[in-house]
Amino acid sequence: MLTYFIADLHLTQERADITDCFLSFLRNEAPKAEKLYILGDFFEFWVGDDDDHPFVLNIANELKKLSAIGTELFFIVGNRDFLIGKKYAKKCGMTLLPDVQVINLYGTKTVIMHGDSLCIDDIEYQKFRKKSRSWWWSKGIQCLPLWLRKKMARDYRAKSAMKKNDLTPEIMDVTQSEVVKELEDNDCQLMIHGHTHRPAIHQLEANGKPATRIVLGDWYEQGAWLKFTPDGYELLSTSFK
Structure with missing residues (x-):
């Protein structure tokens, strides 16, 4: 029995090295697993399921x-691809999950998310997140022409990249108290996320007991995934060819 978790691939036709590495993973590693969870930012940006680019x-x-x-596929949206919907998920043969999902991972109750x-210390982003996840914002954006949505996404990417230069590492990282809150709200001792x-694998305390937070790696400079079996887990990576 084997389950894989991946996140933050940021797939784009501009990065053939990432795409090639991912396709190699799909063909050579992923078939070994009974389940594959994709925890957001699968694409660099997503402007709607009506995008039928090759x-x-x-x-x-x-x-x-x-x-x-036979490998079951599950997907949680990220901050770059939160507009992925049921139409594209069906094309992929994957099941969309809510932003926060509790799963039974070989007997361990586990909370998974993007x-x-x-990252609640990034107040400006959290305000945007709340707005962009509302039904009215999503519906309004997707009424715009596809070319305009793509332009808006590219502009937002550029603005976001510039903003990161002004943020401290602490602001861009998770807030420990929020991690503990999520674990305790879901009565879990294990959390898996990306973003x-x-x-890394972090040890902490929640619900008055030892807990673990596993952070998935991104795919900017290498392929990265979490291998989870009934006997344990391991963060793995592979270099681009």
């Missing part, structure tokens, strides 16, 4: 092949 359709086809041979909601691009 790049995104090819990714969907490759995921569908994995689903067809992780951006844990921060700081792969």
